[in-house]
Amino acid sequence: MLVYILGVVLFALGICVSVALHEAGHMVAAKSFGMKVRRYFVGFGPTVFSFRRGETEYGLKWIPLGGFCDIAGMTALDEVKPDEAPRAMWRFRTWKRTIVLAAGSFTHFVLGFVVLYLMAVTMGLPNLADRPVINEVSDCVRSATTAEAWNDPTCGAGDPAPAKAAGLRPGDEVTSVGGTPTDTWQDLLGAVQTATGPTQVEILRDGQPQTLTIDVARVTRPTGEGGTEQVGAIGASQAPMLPYGAVAALGGSAAFTGDLLVQTWERLLEFPEKIPAVVDAIFGAERDPETPVSVVGASRIGGEAVEQGLWEVFLLLLASLNFFVGIFNLLPLLPLDGGHIAVTWYERVRDWLRKLRGKAAGGPVDYSKLNAVTGVVILIGGAIVLLTVTADIVNPIRLIQP
Incomplete structure (x- = not known):
């Protein structure tokens, strides 16, 4: 109080x-x-x-x-x-x-x-403009059939960690996935979810362009209708706040x-x-x-x-x-x-x-x-x-x- x-x-x-x-x-x-x-x-x-x-x-x-x-x-x-x-x-x-x-x-x-x-x-x-800037890189991505399991951060022994393994870091801004421009986070999600296997990802790190190869995993996730679907996932979240230098x-x-x-x-x-x-x-x-x-x-x-x-x-x-x-x-x-x-x-x-x-x-x-x-x-x-x-x-x- x-x-x-x-x-x-x-x-x-x-x-x-x-x-x-x-x-x-x-x-x-x-x-x-x-x-x-x-x-x-x-x-x-x-x-x-x-x-x-x-x-x-x-x-x-x-x-x-x-x-x-x-x-x-x-x-x-x-x-x-x-x-x-x-x-x-x-x-x-x-x-x-x-x-x-x-x-x-x-x-x-x-x-x-x-x-x-x-x-x-x-x-x-x-981040009002929905820019595809990375906030956190997850230790893994995994399949789940329910919303509760999907939100559980616990990793299993064999769960892949695509973004972490490829070297994606917090603060990186993803500019394209597999050749598809990603102007917003929604663009990034759409490109990742349709991708599979090794995929070229263009990023900006400290203002400098770089290319990473991320082995996009295919995982099962629950849908809003009670079913499930297969989507691509890399294990990264969007930054809600964008940092700036002086x-x-x-x-x-x-x-x-x-x-x-x-x-x-x-x-x-x-x-x-x-x-x-x-x-x-x-x-x-x-x-x-x-x-x-x-x-x-x-x-x-x-x-x-x-x-x-x-x-x-x-x-x-x-x-x-x-x-x-x-x-x-x-x-x-x-x-x-x-x-x-x-x-x-x-x-x-x-x-x-x-x-x-x-x-x-x-x-x-x-x-x-x-x-x-x-x-x-x-x-x-x-x-x-x-x-x-x-x-x-x-x-x-x-x-x-x-």
């Missing part, structure tokens, strides 16, 4: 650091353009401590659920002092304001990439980041249709592991991952959460940063069209006219948070079912 609590605390701390860096991204970008940053605080509620450096007050508040960066004149409705007016954010060029507003999400993407890079160089990255990890992490961003966007599009399942879970239905989770649920899963020693799950969840927050925050909805970006570019396009018609610029958007829309977004967002938190308390997603 103590390890579980430690995992929950560590994950919650990771979220707090992520939020703090989000606001720091806004602050650094704003300062770099000369905007006036009044305050930068981590957390909400009563102030624990604060100090001033230059024109900015920095501090920590008691409730570590968020933070804020107070930039003078973020909108034309914000009150600014006379000395702040020339440096009010709304007076700056559109592209500068866009960079400042997007800097928070950009920070999440960078943080997610850093987490993945640390995974790559320490424990590897998940340099190769840069490219590997970048590619994996791209894959996760695409998956995150797809999950975000599916988000609305998953809400009914969350409601059902609150009232006792089995919790779908694909349903959305709150910070509470993510922290609980992080705690279970640490308790089970699954640090790769912990780090992958932390990176995925950063990518989700980064993309979600860019949605063109107020009060999200993406909503402010949308308003900023609406002003720019509107003024460009007015200029074409010989009219003067229209001036800053009156945000008070958008209060109703903003209120609806906040209401819906609050309801979703309440639902997911409730579900994560009464019927949480678990890594290992009790």
